[in-house]
Amino acid sequence: MSRVLVTGGAGFVGAHLVERLLLDGHEVICLDNFETGTRTALLHLREHPFLEIWRHDVRHPLPCQVDLIFHLACPASPAYYQQHPVLTLETCMLGTQHVLQLARDAKARVLLASTSEVYGDPLNHPQQESDWGHVNPIGPRSSYDEGKRAAEALARAYWQAHRVDVRIARLFNCYGPGMRPNDGRVISNLMVQALKGDALTLHGSGTHTRSFCYIKDVVEALVRLMQLDSVDADGLPAWVDPVNLGNPDEISILELAHRILAITGSPSVIQHLPSAVDDPKKRCPDISRAMTLLDWCPTVSLNEGLGWTRDWFRAQTMPQNVPPVYVDQEFKLYQQPTAPAARVAQDSSNPG
Ligand code: NAD
Ligand code: UDP
Numbered sequence: 133m134s135r136v137l138v139t140g141g142a143g144f145v146g147a148h149l150v151e152r153l154l155l156d157g158h159e160v161i162c163l164d165n166f167e168t169g170t171r172t173a174l175l176h177l178r179e180h181p182f183l184e185i186w187r188h189d190v191r192h193p194l195p196c197q198v199d200l201i202f203h204l205a206c207p208a209s210p211a212y213y214q215q216h217p218v219l220t221l222e223t224c225m226l227g228t229q230h231v232l233q234l235a236r237d238a239k240a241r242v243l244l245a246s247t248s249e250v251y252g253d254p255l256n257h258p259q260q261e262s263d264w265g266h267v268n269p270i271g272p273r274s275s276y277d278e279g280k281r282a283a284e285a286l287a288r289a290y291w292q293a294h295r296v297d298v299r300i301a302r303l304f305n306c307y308g309p310g311m312r313p314n315d316g317r318v319i320s321n322l323m324v325q326a327l328k329g330d331a332l333t334l335h336g337s338g339t340h341t342r343s344f345c346y347i348k349d350v351v352e353a354l355v356r357l358m359q360l361d362s363v364d365a366d367g368l369p370a371w372v373d374p375v376n377l378g379n380p381d382e383i384s385i386l387e388l389a390h391r392i393l394a395i396t397g398s399p400s401v402i403q404h405l406p407s408a409v410d411d412p413k414k415r416c417p418d419i420s421r422a423m424t425l426l427d428w429c430p431t432v433s434l435n436e437g438l439g440w441t442r443d444w445f446r447a448q449t450m451p452q453n454v455p456p457v458y459v460d461q462e463f464k465l466y467q468q469p470t471a472p473a474a475r476v477a478q479d480s481s482n483p484g
């Protein structure tokens with residue numbers, strides 16, 4: 133058993149990871165400031181004897197003794213981080229520095245959750261880890277893109293200067309049960325709109341592409357990357373360079389909207405909005421490195437994963453029988469059961 137810190141553990145990816153680490157028998161500290169995550173994400177685990185939930189902001193130093201750190205804390209929805217650029221940059225830079233300092237002091241191993249956004253609007257396709265990226269440093273996405281690039285640079289610097297054992301996972305778009313209905317990312321937006329019978333909002337024509345990886349596949353890859361111990365032919369740790377994690381099954385956003393309409397049986401129409409500024413036109417990971425290093429590849433098809441995600445969002449429209457432990461904005465979702473359609477509407481407008 134290891135003592136594991138998960139920053140951002142109340143977020144979408146974090147909550148799934150915390151659950152997996154507990155199942156694997158670890159002692160887990162979930163650290164989160166609930167900026168975009170919710171307490172309800174871990175409600176089902178609140179009695180677990182090996183889980184501690186700490187409210188803390190990674191922009192401040194982290195006092196604890198741990199063996200492993202999964203550093204996920206950061207707003208990840210473009211709709212959110214574009215509204216909060218300073219907070220996002222500070223979280224990426226100060227937060228990552230505090231995590232790396234803690235790892236140095238505690239001699240802990242770290243995994244940094246980076247992103248495909250380091251490639252920006254990519255010049256090469258599919259994206260390989262060797263690509264340097266094509267990022268607007270002052271555009272609406274720059275707080276996140278440049279923040280994550282700075283976080284990667286910090287991680288590399290702490291390895292070079294202090295030999296901190298830090299692995300960098302470049303996550304491509306993930307999805308699955310547990311996404312917040314009001315998160316703003318495309319799968320949760322379109323799924324909620326389809327289930328409510330509202331128009332599906334596409335930015336521009338919908339010809340731009342993404343590659344979506346089911347959350348369980350992502351978590352498996354993160355766990356394997358953290359466990360990696362091998363060295364390469366030059367005697368360097370195999371984990372020292374970043375690793376793309378995602379599903380190379382690329383799809384246009386228009387096609388995604390049609391799949392969601394089909395899978396939900398929704399009568400909704402598609403509505404084209406103005407294009408989003410600096411929206412990457414295509415995105416698909418080259419996962420050769422992950423396949424070789426981690427003996428991993430995605431196992432869940434988009435149709436299968438969208439079906440499970442639909443079932444989860446549908447279940448959120450049902451009254452939940454959960455005892456009120458926390459009295460906060462998120463928890464009111466469970467205390468006020470309403471008719472299904474009204475219920476999704478209520479969730480979508482909830483800032484929690
Ligand atoms: P999320 O917004 O659901 O979760 C992020 C969590 O971090 C939230 O619980 C939030 O409250 C917490 N947080 C934010 N700022 C914090 C701070 N200053 N101090 C403490 N906690 C803070 O996002 P997610 O989708 O779960 O993403 C998790 C990580 O994975 C992020 O680092 C993100 O950049 C990366 N990532 C995710 C995706 C994806 O598709 N989900 C893709 C690429 C990269
Ligand atoms: N998108 C869209 N409608 C929405 C939300 C997003 O058309 O309601 C598009 C967005 O412009 C982008 C893609 O879907 O091209 C993926 O967006 P998301 O915010 O999920 O993540 P990103 O990959 O841009 O970080």
